[in-house]
Amino acid sequence: MNRMLMPSSRERALLSRAGIFSELDGSEAEALRACSTVMASGSHDILFQEGEPAAYFYSVLEGYVRLFRLNGEGREADIRICEPGDSFAECLIQAGGTYRYGAQSMDNTVLARFHIGKVRTLLAQHPRIGTAIMRSLSMHLLATMECLANDRMQTAPQRVAHYILSHCVEEGPATASLRLPFPKNLLARKLGLAPEALSRAFSTLKSAGVTVRGRSIAVNDVNTLRRI
């Protein structure tokens, strides 16, 4: 299921592109890298479950990981979809103990796994690593707060419009397009919707000039979309 990989130069390159490493200098990056192992996992593999003792935090190098919580019986809710460059569970460096949510690979993924205890030790010696982690935590917190606010005030079509507008690239006068990096059911999870609701949201947005074909999305008029 999970196979360990030799740290190849390709993986070193991927790793240094991870958000945690930006703004670290050579020796800091090397010290942090020394706490990590690169690993791979297949689609649907569970990386850890809510409640397990927490030993590692992770950075996604390739693929997608979903973080979720379970309710008493059966129901589960997604909290976040992690993309390449994202890290997760680094909050346990300071709020340690056990994982507070589950993590599941949603594709063939490559991950860097950091030993929490070792990284914690590093903080005294390399304060800028602490700063890098604070930056990551801060950005996650802001993103999660925005997500919460959007859940509480936006309808499904508005959430989808917002996603499109913040990920598309302009192509011509007010037109834009976008190719989803993952299947629609992952986008639905990310937005807190059932897949059916996402599909209906897209069809609502047709009248606002949004065309969907497979993973390709085209926007006729960015300004119309913004008014949704």
Added chain:
Amino acid sequence: MNRMLMPSSRERALLSRAGIFSELDGSEAEALRACSTVMASGSHDILFQEGEPAAYFYSVLEGYVRLFRLNGEGREADIRICEPGDSFAECLIQAGGTYRYGAQSMDNTVLARFHIGKVRTLLAQHPRIGTAIMRSLSMHLLATMECLANDRMQTAPQRVAHYILSHCVEEGPATASLRLPFPKNLLARKLGLAPEALSRAFSTLKSAGVTVRGRSIAVNDVNTLRRI
């Protein structure tokens, strides 16, 4: 509107009870305190608006502050209700620039206001202050993620039951009680509900042995409530 206060010994005591200060030693606490000003504000005062340049983060000493976001027109959503001991906007130490949400005092409040630039300078000299801030960020992130998951999977009565169970004190065999520290409309905001929905949730919970009188809540049987 906002009046500055002399740093009295009472406020010093309040301040050291703030989450940020726990686990700091005397000199670290003193250094952090030197970046702060104590201030008071009245109910409904706006402390800052989304989009304003961010110069300070805050710790609530007394009273309650709500963090919220505005939608295009009129609608607003609450993100968090901050209680005494909580800090907010400390994520801007690393993800600085502008405030990403508004903050409004919901009572007569006493706040400590920390100058972000000064605190950022302190980090190199006192790494454990950075650790304290990381811990605060981590706990906020976990709490916000839990809130998001609960919003996505729990109904109004379930959210209220969850709130009661996590704040009540046991009194007898399986019985418990709780006194709300703030009016019900604040609880409604905290749980992402309209005040009417909170009221209806309480009345639904009557059949599970929950009695509400003003701010006092009594629970007949904790286990019944847990099964909601």
Added chain:
DNA sequence: CGAATATTTGAGGGCTATCAAACTGGGTGG
């Protein structure tokens, strides 16, 4: 005591989850 503020209750409607079924596209093996 009285005005302002909270809370409750009722009626109605919009939104989205759920279940079930039809449909799509791409890959498989014959």
Added chain:
DNA sequence: CCACCCAGTTTGATAGCCCTCAAATATTCG
């Protein structure tokens, strides 16, 4: 090359949940 299969997606029907508006009732505070 084609029939088949499968996972992902779409569509339809239904129901539950919660928001909104409006009005009645409690509470709080000065």
